[in-house]
Amino acid sequence: MNAVEARDLFRFYASPEGTSVALQGLTLDVAVGELLVVFGPSGSGKSTLLRILAGLDRPSAGSVSVFGRDLRTLRGRALVEYRSRALGYADQHYARALAPELTVRELVALRLALLGVERAEREHVADSLLERVGLLDRAGALPAELSGGQQQRVAICAALAHRPRLFIADEPTGELDAVNATQIYTLIGELSREVGATTLVVSHDPGSASVANRVVQIRDGRVSAEDGAAVVNRGGWVRIPEELLGGASRAHLDRIPEGVVLRVRERAAAPEQVQPVVPRGDVVVRTVGLTKSYGDALVFHDLSLELESGRLSAVTGRSGSGKSTLLHLLAGLDLPTAGEVHVLDAPISQLDATQRALVRREHIGLVTQGADLVPFLTAQESVELALAMRGVPTTSAAQALAAVGLEELAHQRVERLSMGERQRVAVARALAARPKLLLADEPTARLDEANAGAVGVLFAELAATTGAAIVCATHDPVLIEHARAEVPLGTLAA
């Protein structure tokens, strides 16, 4: 018997704008004790699959069972019992998962406490786990006093403390840098095996495959590939990778003795060679002796840099190194403790809030991680809003959404989009506005490799064609690869 057996799962969501499909015939088995990593682009149905496996949602059609329990019919006490004892869960938003009022020890022991385990026993378990992840000395701390990586380690300990039979993790490194991400995957691999849990990890990060027994790809609500091989779904549906199609809109399949050959008849025209229209080299951003601290905590000190127009620059560094903080200072959303920031010769760090906002409106585009988008606006309205703020005609909104592959979702409200799709809306918005300085905070954090690559290409093109200075705070190697300059934080600071 498999730990997880999902057959032809469908899940539809009705909304005023129409019905959206999250899963359309997904079939997946996970063996007992297996560690399965699920890759897939944003909106492919990964999170929906996890919600169904967690008993928080039910499929519109198809069957799903976990350890022989049919989740479609699991209700009331049995469902609670399943969730509280058999299941462990770690979310990408560790801050949201951890109760801010409880200490680290209490958080790890919370599930045991809710199950009625005696205090001594649960604290012993919590301390053992915290020691295992090197956080025993912080057992009395509150989550807000820990770094992102530490918080996620606590969240994983909390999810595994009761030794669940099924452990599921939804992009557990989505908000962490590469070093921390590697540590977390290693931890998940080790701990889940120690507690004997069957593990299902949803991720964009190729690094997660290193701890997996098996890797599957999900596209359009179906399993499209497994360990690199395309999967044939019911009715003969096969997902052909984009790189094989090369942008073609028609293909032919021919049988040969060895199997089947795919022949692409029409290829899309090759993209025109991008010609730089603005001379490179103008300094768009200049910082002098930039220092930022929060209370006693110093983020960076005496940071001086210059960022030029027509370039994609990547700000890199570990979690907590100040990447987001630097972007906020450059955008005038925050003020430095010391030093100066000049944007297009405007001393933005010395301006008042209104003047900074006007500089932002005039020259700066900011790509957030997508969580802050106004939820009740449609994707197109979000882009139009950004254009309207700048007094730019809103006609280019649809084009910008198409550039990030969201033309079909243009009239869907943001709150109905997946996190990855929201992030693409944020990118589209920045593209449409054509700012002189584009600041992007982890713009590919929730995107699969293909989409991340596409964003990298888009940014590079934008920099080249408009002469914009594009600064990305990222730990994504795919994006870093497209960058012409890298600003590694933690080394520049004096």
Added chain:
Amino acid sequence: METAAAAGRRGRREHAVRQRLVVPVRYALRRLRVNWPRTLIVALGIAVGAAVLAMTAVGSAAVQDRAVQRALAQLQPSDRAIQAVWSGVPGQSNFDYAQLNRIARRATEPILGQKPFGVLVFRQATWGGAFVNLGAVDGLSRWLDLRSGRLPRRCTPSNCELIQIGGAPAAPKLPFLHVVGRATFRAGAPLAAYFGAGGGKLPPILLADGVVPFDRTPLPDASLIARTYGWIIPVAPRSIHDWELASLGTRLDRAQSKLEQKSDIFTIAAPTDTIASIRATSRVAAERLLILGGDAAVLLLGFAVLASTRLRRDHRDVRQRLIWSGARRSQILLVAATEVLVLTIVASLVGWAAGTGAGALLAHHLGSPGGLVVVHSIFTLRALEIGILLAAVTAAAMLAALRVDAVTFGGLRITVADVAALGALAAILLALARGKADATALQGSSGTGVYVLLLPGLVLFVLAVAAARLLAPALRLLELVARRATPPVRVALLSLARVPGEVLLTVVFFVLSVGIAVFAIAYRGTLVQGEREQARYAVPAPYVLSEDLGKLVTIQQAPLPARYRATQVDRESGYVTGNHGRDFTLLALPARSLASIDGWRSDFSSQSPAELGRLLQPATAPSLRGIRLPAAARKLTLPFTTTGDHVGLTAIVENRRGDFTPLELGEHGPGAHAPTVRLPPEARGGLIIALRLSFPVIAAYVAGHREAETSLSVNDASTGTLRLGRAFASWFGTNGITPDGRAFHFVVNNAADSILRPHQPLENELVPVVVTPALARAAGPSGILPLHVEDSVITAKIVATTRYFPSIDGDAVVTDLPTWLTAANTVEPGVATASELWLDARPPPGLPLDLASQRARVRELTSDPLARGAIALLLITALVGLALAAVGLLLTVVGDLREERGSLRDLEAQGATPAELRLHVLLRAAVVGVLGLVGGTAAGAIVGALVVAVVTVTAGAENALPPLTLAFDGKLVLLVLAALVLSSAVAATATARRLR
């Protein structure tokens, strides 16, 4: 037998179950401790609601007590005492005074928890040669006003000092009795039942101080003399409180029973019926305040629901977190329930404590003992039950708002507020089905009144929810406006149009709080205006003089200086007969004076007072005809001859004062006569309007006896002929008088006087009158109404109707004074005269007439503690409503800043300036505020009108006359709302300044 292992397993299981309950509770408490600033405003709102409720409860009790005290103060002194009485002869009794005293005190002390004072009074007897009322009173001096000498010292058997009250000086010649002074009883002394007032033709009262020592004095043969012992507990205002009255009957019965067990001569006397009536009246005053209590309860619930929705997002996160942590549904519920319960309980306790304190101050302000009122209003089982119930309902409402999502019924989304509103609507319909609540209904109702008085709150709630329901589609229209707006404004408008849920709840609360404030302002204005209207209605001129029935001086006789401009008015009682027979009050006043009558309200009649005056005004002012007496004449001589039996003759003269002087001309037998009578000054120059022929007194006496002593009716009469001078040539007679040239044949008897008079101008004419609708119905379509006034029937023609007329309680007949006097004195000469004088200026002091002053009446009504209490509470309610509205608006801004921070950050990132961000937040608040203000003002006005229509009780808890009309002072409401808008705007702007 259970093994140790099994017991261990069971123990662990039990421990686990306990842990599962304890952990969520601890988690909830931790959350409350850490997040207290977030919940502070919620707690504050609940506390304010609870405080108003507590204050209403205390205030209600204080008002009820004050009403009792007021009623007690108005009682006759003789009714203001509870007393045990023993009457008899000691020699025939088994008990001496010491024993009786012990028995009586043991029985009576528990009645009010007060010690009675003793009284002893002998029947009138001669003591030491003096015929006196002899007696003794414990603590005598407090009931006396010393007139001469000194007050007696406490009596001792060998030397007992006495004080004399009333009568001629008297001193018993007994060596141990000494009269030391004279005094009178103080007003309100509860001794009248024992001694009367003393003085006059009654024997003097001699009193000693102290019953016990006086009883031991060696009065001769005292044990054989009947006497009365009394033990009196004065029921003075403030000596007994409302809460003590409920069980007074039981305590009296118990005391009576105790006394009767010892001696059946004992009786207990107490004004129980009066007190029962006082209680019923005082309940009206208290129950009307429930309007405010009901409002406060609804406000509290509204705030709880609003506040909960503001915490909803936070709780959704907690729920999500707990679900991922494997918590059971019951554990998640326990977390929310613990938080809500602890918050509600703590806030309610704080609110009740604050409200109780404020209520105690209010009670003190009203003149009631604050501490005792609190003890008997808040520290009672009923109050405890209500407090717990309200806290539970509040917590349940909050929990429901936190957790229960809207359900869809056939495409219609139904929320917790909708369900609550439907329940409230059902309660309203039930209450309305039970009818009006005037003072009598409230007295008689045992619960009905509560339903009716809770109406305003319930109606407001239903209106608020209905407004929100209608608002949702209206808000969608904002999408159209948003298209052309600047980006921040567009986002704000779209958020209202697309995510209206929480906005609507805020609007509901705003409508509720503003509505309550507007209602309280309007109702307060109505009661204040009602006081003025009642005063002007009761006294329709600045000053009204009428006959003092104690002095029996008519207004015509009273010496009012000529410089005073007075309107003469006649007020009479009468009735109409037939199926619709009704009593009425007739008011005759000069028709032209109607135009300037005070106390008139336009809703009384479809016609104005001036129009009514014109309808009543005769073409020419009628006046009586007769024979004018010369102004210089000092005597009247009336020559006449008579034949037949004796007859009495009286000339009726309309004098210059405006009333009538009857001149007795004597009884005369056959022959020629010329009786002469002296003309009193007022009759000189007067008009003889009639001669009355009467059955001679002796004949009437004999006839009366004959009638009494026989079984037959004997209609004895005097018959004859009367010849008068030329001046009487055109006169005619009624009741047995037949003219024959200058002679008049008469038949007069005991049944009625016969009248000889000239033809008068209104002979057989209909008197135009304005009447109340009920009398108009009694007249039927012809509009002709025979009015029975005094012993006469005067036929009137109805020219108009009015529902009310100043100074008249009940059915009214209003007519022109000269017309009325002429018509009435035609039918019955010399009967009708003006009985009141309405003046613009204060009359001189010392007039032997009753004076009613409009200003004094206003003062009396406005200084009534009940009215002041009710009006003060309404003001407080208005302020609380406004404060909560401001808090609600602030809550909206604070909530938006927290919950919209994602959107705000996004806008900021796109280059929105701080001013634009503030505009975004403030615009949402402004839309809520404007909708709430408009809705709340309308709802407040509707509820005010409803309350005024249904609860017809004045500020002083009496039936309103004239009925209250809504005084919606638009300017004041605008002013108050402007203050609210300004303060809210300042607070909201200050809060939004966080967006820098």
